[in-house]
Amino acid sequence: MKKVLVAYVSRTGKTEAMANYIAEGLRIRGQDVDVKKIAAIESEKGITGYDGYVFGCPTYHKDITSGMKHFLFKAEKANLTGKIGGAFGSHTHSGESAPMIFDTMQHVFKMDMTNLGPLNLTEAMVDSGEGMKACQDYGKALGEKLGA
Numbered sequence: 643m644k645k646v647l648v649a650y651v652s653r654t655g656k657t658e659a660m661a662n663y664i665a666e667g668l669r670i671r672g673q674d675v676d677v678k679k680i681a682a683i684e685s686e687k688g689i690t691g692y693d694g695y696v697f698g699c700p701t702y703h704k705d706i707t708s709g710m711k712h713f714l715f716k717a718e719k720a721n722l723t724g725k726i727g728g729a730f731g732s733h734t735h736s737g738e739s740a741p742m743i744f745d746t747m748q749h750v751f752k753m754d755m756t757n758l759g760p761l762n763l764t765e766a767m768v769d770s771g772e773g774m775k776a777c778q779d780y781g782k783a784l785g786e787k788l789g790a
């Protein structure tokens with residue numbers, strides 16, 4: 643069993659729902675998951691010690707939130723090189739956040755990112771059964787990549 647941190651920010655609960663569905667998929671594949679709001683993680687010490695990381699943020703004004711920007715600077719100090727990763731986020735129309743975070747994890751932190759790419763869902767999709775399944779499947783794929 644591997645340890646996974648799902649860390650997210652969410653203003654109206656859509657990205658939070660995604661975080662919980664992704665965690666379900668990871669748990670179905672036998673992984674030990676902590677789901678945390680980024681505001682509850684005070685320093686890089688709260689980020690170290692996991693085998694896999696899935697970071698989530700909604701898109702506001704075609705950008706990630708300032709809280710997520712600060713969190714990514716903490717994550718940089720945690721040295722996540724080679725760790726398995728994924729990224730996700732809810733949006734209505736443009737959806738910059740999930741690919742932006744995925745890109746940072748891949749190219750700056752040099753993590754071993756899922757070949758599925760970022761999970762970038764509209765909030766209408768999050769509210770549907772289809773969105774729940776997409777999140778669970780993303781979690782399951784990450785769980786399989788992590789292995790036993």
Ligand SMILES: Cc1cc2nc3c(=O)[nH]c(=O)nc-3n(C[C@H](O)[C@H](O)[C@H](O)COP(=O)(O)O)c2cc1C
Pocket residue numbers: 651652653654655656657658699700701702703704705732733734735736737738764765
């Ligand atoms: C002020 C404001 C700005 C937004 N800007 C964008 C945007 O630039 N692109 C986009 O796709 N969605 C945008 N949205 C929509 C949110 O990303 C969407 O409601 C999302 O599901 C919120 O997720 P959350 O519930 O996790 O906070 C914006 C919403 C608000 C209220």
